[in-house]
Amino acid sequence: MHRGADLVDQLPAGSSLTEESLALAPERWLLEHSGGILSMRALMRDLCNLLVAQGMPLQRASCFIRTLHPQASGRTVIWRNTMRDPEELMVLHGIEESESFKASPLPVIFNGAGAIRRRLADPAVPLDYPVLADLKEQGATDYVAMPLKFSDGEIHFITWTTDAPDGFSTEQLSILDGLLPVLALRIEILERQKLTEELLQVYLGHNAGRRVLNGAIRRGSSETIRAAILYADVRGFTAASDALPGIEIISLLNDYFEIMSQPIEERGGEILKFIGDGLLAIFPLGSGDAAEDADAALKAAMEAQTLLRGRNAIRKKYGKPVIEHALGLHVGDVSYGNIGSPTRLDFTVIGPAVNLASRLQGLAKELGHPIIASGLIASMAKLPVKPLGRHPIRGLRDPVEIFAPYGVETATA
Template sequence: MNSSELQRVRNWLIDGVWSVEPAVMITDFCERLVAAGLPVWRFGIFIRTLHPEVFGRNFIWRQGEEVEIGTVDFDVLDTPEFARSPLRVVFEQALEVRGRANDPDDKRFPFLDDMRAEGATDYIAVPVPFLDGSIHATSWVTRRPGGFSDDDIASIRALIAPLARVSEIITLRRTAEMLLDTYVGNRAGARILGGQIRRGHNDTMQAAIWLSDLRGFTALSDRLPPETVVQILNHYFDCQVTAILAHGGEVLKFMGDGLLAVFPIDEYVGDAAHVCSRVLEAARESRASVEALAFPVGEAIERFRFGVALHVGNILYGNIGGGNRLDFTCIGPAVNLAARLEKITGRLGRTVVASEGFANICRHDWRELGEFPIAGFSKAQRVYGLADETPALVD
């Protein structure tokens, strides 16, 4: 790879003439390198992520194939494969690792045996430092007899700096998206990244509203260590969040043991009945998951009950707060009513209750539970429960 061809690829990276879609960018990058004379057959880039469950993402390109994209969770750090991987050396020591077909010392890395079995003659893993000091990695493999030349290795090293900057830009964007999705939800995260960051940026939308609460949480918190209570809450929320997301909802907020979620309704499509049906299915799945939840505390097994109120109405959705501390959430009479209805679930010993508006949209085998005065509302509200649910004894 001569210096002019190398500079052309470096300029392409630096000038930003690339797609922000990683797979497209990597394919374009590698094809340019091959056309310029670098004998790369397989290229990989491994980016560590700021995510509570994902250690990193990997992108693998091979000549003539589509880019493979994968994620790796933190459990990989404890595996024998990672302990004997060349990438561990890169991540932990920020060192290059070279492996050639005729080098007997390379037996320490089983991965290189796999590469040789596919015809590889040379391998080099090169650290990719980001500006924040974190170390990521690239791997380069060739099938050319004799492996990479000294000029090839020099070209690879010369490409790392611009590749690192491009990768960091894309990674920071993705990190921002993941953090926003994790802490405020994907719909709110997309709006924030889209520029809705000022107080007063609000939209009105119709949605099914989910508001739930764990029964007996105050007493639970009083008699158990705080660390145990946190573990219980995490398991308890897992029972709901999985079902909510699977059925098209978005979790907006955790409030102690409470959970607020919304299921947007497209007023132009007229899919209210379909959305509410999915909300009810999510409530049934959550009910079954919470009932099955058994948490060992010493020699005892803790069991749990919860209540969820379902309502449908218009909500104000957007930035609310004071000064430069904002919260992306929803408010409105519909949310207030859902919160009041959730309290009624405990009084009635019910797990799922629905407003009259929700029950009228989601035609189901409901049982009318009566009319109840609701604080802050001029009229009593008719409340419905599932016909197949046996009320529990009220605490």
């Protein structure tokens, strides 16, 4: 066995392994010394390095965990003895119906098999799963797939591969098998935490989700921030809803929100909510150049218009109705936090600045302009804008001067 300071020095940056932990049984290390590890990727990295340090001839290990995610059915972490850090891959929905999945060991393990072993060094062993031929070509001599059972009864998947001439010994297989209950428990804890973070991000947004996880969960708790506010809405949506089947309406909205999300997120904005056929997003004004932050909101709006025009060309090609929208931009102080009932909360922004952005979006619909900005946005942003005059706004005593960016065409131009 190889232990000691020399080996610790060779471990990847960020490893939790110490000279003392290298002497611990893997189960004890998992239970008592892996608490500071916050990801399955780091856990697999340190566990595999610990096993190797204690004489386990690992060439490769992979772990597949099913997950609840709008885009993925699971995630895979693959450790190799030739890489300092494992790779992590998201497995997209629909993989279960693919031929590669059906021809893999995964369904066999998911259906209750206790383990699958193939001694690849034996010429007579059938290579009945395509992955085995690949592993054998890479020098693998033995392959074992095992189930990881979570506390809810769901079965996940882990594999171990060696390139030792005689494969895994009976003792080594016993060690790996004995790891499974503790390893499953440890990974389940990590995955539940990651699932919570991902779902909060998906449903609340990155910053709002982080704040909720950090304890901003009391009704009425909020803070005042200054932000550029973007309010957008699909034009003619009510008529389209009456004329189109439900599935086409859902497809239209998904197209629209996908287009809007990309430039908003790339420009540092955060979508707080989808409201029917509309959305509310903010671009917090940081302590740096406020003009840059305000400009980011205007640029995101213009880029969304360009993307929408491209998507409409595709929709027209396939006989689908095009999407037109109206978008209002303003900047101001907003209350950012929790509102709602004792049992149902919404993490959002409220305040006069939000109301004005909403009114500007409505005015954009009336005037037929896809993007309208307030005078405050116009004065802060660096992009050139043109005045559209002063217009009355419902709820305000005095008319408001509004502007539109140059070079913005309709989404069907």
